[in-house]
Amino acid sequence: MDAQSLLASASINIGLVFIILVLFSIFKKQPGNAVVYRARIMSRDEAAFPACYQEDAFSFRRFLPSFEWVGRAFRVTEDELMRNCGLDALVVIRLFKFGIKLFVPCSVVGLLVLVPVNCTSQERSSSITLSYSIDSFTISNIGRGSNRLWVHFSCLYVVSLYALYLLYQELPAAFVSFNSRQGAALASQTQQHEDPLLWITEPAPEPRDVLWNNLAVPYGYLIVHRLLAVVVASVLTIFFAIPVTAVQGIAQLENIKKWFPPARAIQLIPGLSSIVTGCLPSFILNSFIYAVPYAMLGICGLQCCVSRSKKEMKTCSMVFYFLLGNVFFLSLLSGSLLEQIGESFAHPKSFPNHLATAVSSQADFFITYILTDGLSGFSLEILQLCLLVWHFIRSGSFGRETQKEPYLYSLPYYRVIPSVCICILIGMVYAVVAPFLLPFLVVYLLLGYVVYINQIQDVYQTTYETCGQYWPHIHNYIVIAIVLMQVTMIGLFGLKSKPTATILTIPLLVLTLLFNEYCKICFRPTFYRYSVQNAMENDELDEKEGTMEAHKEMAIKSYRQPFLRCTHLESADSSTTEPLVSSKRSLKNDAIESDEPDEKGGAVEAALRDSGSRQQSRLADSLV
Structure with a gap:
């Protein structure tokens, strides 16, 4: 993909976002759309309408776009979110804030330090056209054995340590107090019978979170259900490789012309080839991906989870690893290493080198992926287009009396968290390799932050509360991203003939893994075990x-x-x-x-x- 294709993709996505947000700001002011855009508020207080809803229906102000909701998103405090929407909703917002705090400084360092170092390198062949080659802004433009690679090595350490520091600071976000019972706290953390499978004790979900029908499934049968879910998910993952490979074929127009000669006619229309290679691949891929979380939710239903929260947390993990395998790794393989898959399996020690080669050549595709998933995806999320169309159909078919019933749905954690985490993973991997990707990611996170503040406060209802148990999953996803970044750089330093930098990066990788184990020991139990001391204090308080x-x-x-x-x-x-x-x-x-x-x-x-x-x-x- 050349710079023109990337520019075409950015222009189309930015224009689409602007149009959608303008439409949203107008639609939200219409009283009849309150059941769509203020469903959560209506469910709590039917009289809770903004002033514009009390005005005349033909007021000119209702048809003027406004962005007051953006300012409100930056004024809301975390205490307000946790008090009104729960800790799980706050975890989603903290995920966006974590990404913003991480990638804003990294973008500054990347644009002011790494990009100039890459662009001014004169050690590559003069046949590379700097004005049209995106590789000129990446580490690919650095020659083998160049001392400039020590700048990238230093930035790798800075980014890794800064990410671990932020990750350590975020864990207390989910530390909560429980009005518990001493006996419950003791029994939930001890073995109740000499046969460990006879009595399996675990904290129970909230009453509103229980899936009563699944409680009658014998424990021995659960293994069969889980195995069935794994098999179905594996089949879905394998079949999804077909559209991913096809998308990468579209991204490489030269391959299309070899496989399908009539495609050469695309070049006869000025600008069409840039649109096809810049926008179409990521659009097709995101269209397929949109259905994946719902498919995985159905597959997790086969596991007979005892609560909705457990079901959605399992779905969250399945979707993330699905995206990691199909969106990240398979996009890399089908884009540049399709002929080397067999070699990678035969020689696993060469995996870092293969990964590094693939990553450095696919930066442009992932930029368009972030643009499509973030700019277009978040704007369509806030517009609620499908629900809005259904509302118009329902109002016209069944009468205006149905318009007062709000459309209440729970926040789809299993769809939001994995998609945001996979984009953070992409940003981590490319933070040193291709830092010009990071500003696009910052815009993605800012837009997502604003959109989901609005959705959490006005649209989605809280159907259960896990006390922040999504955060340990997010922690694992981010650690995987940091490890992949370090493994990629180990491979790149090897390809660039810098063995000293390769060796010195290994301690950083070990430090990251040790940090992860430390967090598991120190912080993870807090999410799943209740303090006996707090239980005793609350028992005494209740008695008093x-x-x-x-x-x-x-x-x-x-x-x-x-x-x-x-x-x-x-x-x-x-x-x-x-x-x-x-x-x-x-x-x-x-x-x-x-x-x-x-x-x-x-x-x-x-x-x-x-x-x-x-x-x-x-x-x-x-x-x-």
């Missing part, structure tokens, strides 16, 4: 305030199975008010898995998975 019995009754009602939630079972004196099957993970009540009540009072949840029987049940006890 006399709220222990109230919490017990609340737990009983919240975790009663749907078929037990009948009016005639509400008698407080009846033993049938205590649920036989229940499950719980709450911000205010910790839960355990157990089979018999304690005598001290309090609300705990007990769960039992019997691998030797035909049934699996989650038992909730009302007394501790």
Whole structure:
């Protein structure tokens, strides 16, 4: 791809974003569209409308574009987001902020230091045309054995250490306090039976998060379900290689002309070849990718997760690794190493060199991918085009009385987090190789930050709360990105005949892996285990305030199975008010898995998975 194709892609995407955002700012002012653009606010307070909704329907101001919502996104505080939308929503915003804090300084260093070093190198062949070759701005323009590579080596250390520093600072974002119970905290962290598979204890999800139908699946059968999900996901990943390879073929017009001679007619129309090679590949790829998260969500449904949050977190990981394999690695392979795949498997030690060669030649494609996924993708996300069209059809077909029903959906974490993380991964890999990519990534992150602040506050509702358990997954994704950057640079230094730099990069790789293990030991348990000290303090506080019995009754009602939630079972004196099957993970009540009540009072949840029987049940006890 040449500079003209890249310019065509950037122009088209920027123009499309501007048009879509103007339309959004106008559509959002129309009272009839409140069910689409202010669904979350309407669900909480039907009278919560901005002043413009109370004006005359034909007011001229309603048809003037405005961008007040952009300023509001930068004024909102994290405390407001966590209080109103929950910690999981805040984790998504912190992901965008992490990327912005990481890549803004890296962009400055890259543009002011690395790009001039690359462009002014006179050690490559004079046949390279600087004005038309994108490689002139990358490390590819540096000759073998050049001392300029020490600048890249220094920047690699700076970027890696800065990324690890930011990652270490972000972990406390998900540290929360629980109104838990001492017995629940102890039991959830200990083995309950000499047979570890007879009783498997784990904290339970919130009542609204439970998938009741999956609780009856025997534990032994879950392995079969998980294996089936892995097989289906693997088949989908393999078949997805076909469109990715085809997309890379479109990106390389010379290959198309060899395989399909009539394609030479594209060059007869001025500018058409730039549009085809610059915009069409990334557009086609993103169109296929859009359906992947929903397909993976269906596949994760085969695993019979006990809660929606677990199901979506598994989907999140599956989608990320799918994108890592198909969007990143397969795009590299099909673009420049298709003939060397066999050699890579035969000689795995040469993988860093192959990766380095591929990365340095595919920077232009990933720029267009970020432009399409970010600029066009985020703008279409805020416009909610499909939902808006359905709203117009529904209003016209079923009458205007249906317009007051808001379209409420939960935030698709499994779609947002993987796509943002894969773009951060691309930015990390190219931070030293092709730093001119980073400004595009910063714009991508800024736009995503503004868009999802608006969506979280006005559109999406909170359907469950995991207390930030998405962050350990994000941490792993970012560490993978840092490791890939370092492995790529090891290969590049080897290709550029700088063995000393290669050797000196290995300690940095080891340091990154040790840092990851340190974080797992120190911080990861906080996301999944409840402090016994906090449990005791909250028990004592409830006893002093006399709220222990109230919490017990609340737990009983919240975790009663749907078929037990009948009016005639509400008698407080009846033993049938205590649920036989229940499950719980709450911000205010910790839960355990157990089979018999304690005598001290309090609300705990007990769960039992019997691998030797035909049934699996989650038992909730009302007394501790």
